Amino acid sequence: MTGDSVLLERADGVAVLTLNRPSAKNAIDIPTTDALVAALRSLRTDDDIHAVVLTGAGGDFCAGGDVKGMADGGSRTVEQRRSGMARYAELARALAALDKPLIAAVDGVAFGAGLSMALYADIVLVSTRARLAMVFHRIGLVPDVGAWYQLPRVVGMQRAKELIYSAREFGAEEALRMNLALEALAPEALMPRAMELARSLANASPTAFSLSKRALSATLQSDLETMLDMEASSQAIALSSAYFREAIRRFAAKEPAQFRWPNKD
Structure with a gap:
């Protein structure tokens, strides 16, 4: 409240x-x-x-x-x-x-x-x-x-x-x-x-979402080279996240993914 x-x-x-x-x-x-x-x-x-x-x-x-x-x-x-x-x-x-x-x-x-x-x-x-x-x-x-x-x-x-x-x-x-x-x-x-x-x-990765949201906000005022540089830096951060490590563990163990997108009925 x-x-x-x-x-x-x-x-x-x-x-x-x-x-x-x-x-x-x-x-x-x-x-x-x-x-x-x-x-x-x-x-x-x-x-x-x-x-x-x-x-x-x-x-x-x-x-x-x-x-x-x-x-x-x-x-x-x-x-x-x-x-x-x-x-x-x-x-x-x-x-x-x-x-x-x-x-x-x-x-x-x-x-x-x-x-x-x-x-x-x-x-x-x-x-x-x-x-x-x-x-x-x-x-x-x-x-x-x-x-x-x-x-x-x-x-x-x-x-x-x-x-x-x-x-x-x-x-x-x-x-x-x-x-x-x-x-x-x-x-x-x-x-x-x-x-x-x-x-x-x-249930999605907060790191990946935040990085993508910031990039999408910037892209219309930017150019390809700038966005590719942002992509490289952002992916390096995402690859280092605990969420990514857990996702890989679940994938290897054939366990359900943490993030699933709900379909519209």
Whole structure:
């Protein structure tokens, strides 16, 4: 538990972070943003946690920023507002810095900053009733929580421009087609599937996962020679890990592998 607006549960190597403002469709206000950042930072250094699921309470993922709270600050200067955006920047950095598997279980609305947060997940699962949108331009704002950076890397530049400029809503099937989501599931199957994948990834090598996640984050701004050098250094580290030694022992002894990926039924 991190506070009323963000719930944190831990079990069997998996942490579940739940946005818990269902009456506001889990819109993130200042306390919620701060609680999320604190939770993500604590999970990054928690050796007992090997995978994280991010979701929302009450049938919605996150409706974005708390627009009412933004309007209440009408007397603030540009400089004060820019300073206030530091919270969203810290949230973006905390999401990007999490070098453990992050699964977003998206039900209901994922608008604005809610969709921005989902873009940081290694795996995005959506329910068949999910509604997603980069809504910022509808109210004269620009994307935040790092969406200008993340969205083109997930869906490509032209599609990112269309989603941002139009601020239109789209559903689960389109999210699958544009590779924003991996699977679409019935609402009641969403969290069980997210937990199934999280438990599987929790049994993977934390060293190999962290190295791969860092490399994949760097590859679009890099070149082949740089990535080959990173590959050599990373593989040398992975080959020296206790996880690899145990995997080889199990292979030689014909024992079941520690890591198995669950198939979708």
